[in-house]
Amino acid sequence: MSAIVIDGRKVSKDIKDELIDKVSNLKDKGVLPTLAVVLVGNDAASQVYVKHKKKACEYVGIRSLAYELSEDTSEDELLKLINELNKREDVHGILVQLPLPKHINEDKILLAINPSKDVDGFHPYSVGNLSIGRDGFVSCTPAGIIELIKRYNIDIEGKNCVVIGRSNIVGKPVSMLLTKENGTVTMCHSRTKNIQEVCKRADILVVAIGRANFVTKDFIKDGATVIDVGMNRLDNGKLCGDVSYDECAHVAGAITPVPGGVGPMTIAMLMNNCVKSAEISASSL
């Protein structure tokens, strides 16, 4: 039997289409949702990400303000720009594209963003809210994973959820979100013993390690939901996940492909956070 293929491109488009109506309502109230996107330097991958984010803003109707700064921008100059954006009432979200050039301290920059505009959800205030179960901005890839699972009507409550990877941007937040949804969560990492056995008990397996085809069919319980976050570029230029898709798709009940699974959800959730921020700001008018 072949698994249901979880189509992240379709869900991402559905979410963006839903946001078009919300943006239109906000515009009727005189609020134009606005995202400031800050890019420092010439990193090719970052330039592509920023281009996709701007395109998504256009699609949804969000105004994007682009700040493309040279590689030699100082930390102080960047902090000054963030402070200006923090103060602007017409800016609802601030996104600083990572990684930053080495001479700039990323933690210091992320900490400078006003948490009420932290649409990437990386500020410690946002992470703290998530960890104590309060509302706030949730980082986009983990939020996108939960949204995908929910939109395919896959129950999380009471399920054994295993997450491989404990990074601050994927593994930890997605583990917290699965716990919030009443899943029973095990987080694995590079020191986990008998990882294959642990994964084989999972009803929902989320893999975020950055190792091509690490998870084989022997990790998967019959009928499990498998979410592959990995994005690995092979020598032949092809993009590939952390899960060996072809063999796992015969054992899993539902599975995300790479590309076209989790990837497209990240930008959709960024748009969602931006609209949410504008709605909060509109409610205080």
Ligand code: NAP
């Ligand atoms: P990361 O910061 O490098 O963290 C990798 C995690 O995997 C670490 O916790 C590490 O364990 C664990 N790990 C590494 N090798 C392992 C092994 N052999 N067995 C068990 N655990 C192992 O990576 P990340 O930023 O979370 O990203 C993970 C992947 O997701 C990457 O391919 C990245 O490109 C992709 N990604 C995709 C999106 C998207 O689709 N939008 C967004 C973000 C990331 P230790 O902590 O013990 O070192």
